[in-house]
Amino acid sequence: MVALAGISMLSASPVLAQGIGHTWFMRGSIVGTDTNGTIVCIGKADGVEVGQTLEVYRVINHPGPSKGVAPTYHRQLIGHVTVDHIYDDHFAHVSVKDGAPAKHDIVELRRSN
Numbered sequence: 001m002v003a004l005a006g007i008s009m010l011s012a013s014p015v016l017a018q019g020i021g022h023t024w025f026m027r028g029s030i031v032g033t034d035t036n037g038t039i040v041c042i043g044k045a046d047g048v049e050v051g052q053t054l055e056v057y058r059v060i061n062h063p064g065p066s067k068g069v070a071p072t073y074h075r076q077l078i079g080h081v082t083v084d085h086i087y088d089d090h091f092a093h094v095s096v097k098d099g100a101p102a103k104h105d106i107v108e109l110r111r112s113n
Contacts, residue, residue, distance in 0.1 A: 030056070030105045031091070038081065038094050040107050045089035048109065052083045054094065055110050056101040078105055 029041045042048050057075040079099015086092045094107070101107075 028106050028108055030101055030103050030107060032103055036093055037084070038096065038101065040081070040092050040094050041090060042107060043086050043088055043090045043092050048083055048086060048092055050083050050086060052109060053097060054081050054083065054107040056081055056099060057106045057108070058102070059106070075106070078102075081107060 028046075031039050031041050033039065040054070042054070048054075056078045058078045060074050060076050062072045062074070077099075078101055080097040081094035081101060082097050084093045084095050
């Protein structure tokens with residue numbers, strides 16, 4: 001009975017409901033473009049809304065050996081996009097507000113502190 005209750009709680013988790021591919025590998029990525037513009041892997045399940053502005057970051061690799069514990073990667077702000085249309089729980093169409101976002105860049109909603 002305890003095991004059944006635990007399984008029920010896990011299956012209700014929004015993260016698991018989105019699927020492992022979306023949750024851990026794609027969420028927040030620019031996945032491509034179509035005739036209407038740029039498609040991002042962020043949608044209703046992530047709480048995004050039409051009209052929101054998202055920041056776009058690119059992961060920059062610093063080649064060569066790592067020096068101590070410092071990371072060999074950092075995120076560079078590339079620009080901003082605005083959500084035009086939400087397709088479903090996982091995908092949305094955005095238009096470029098500024099910068100030059102590219103496939104595999106990361107999009108995220110800036111949260112107020």
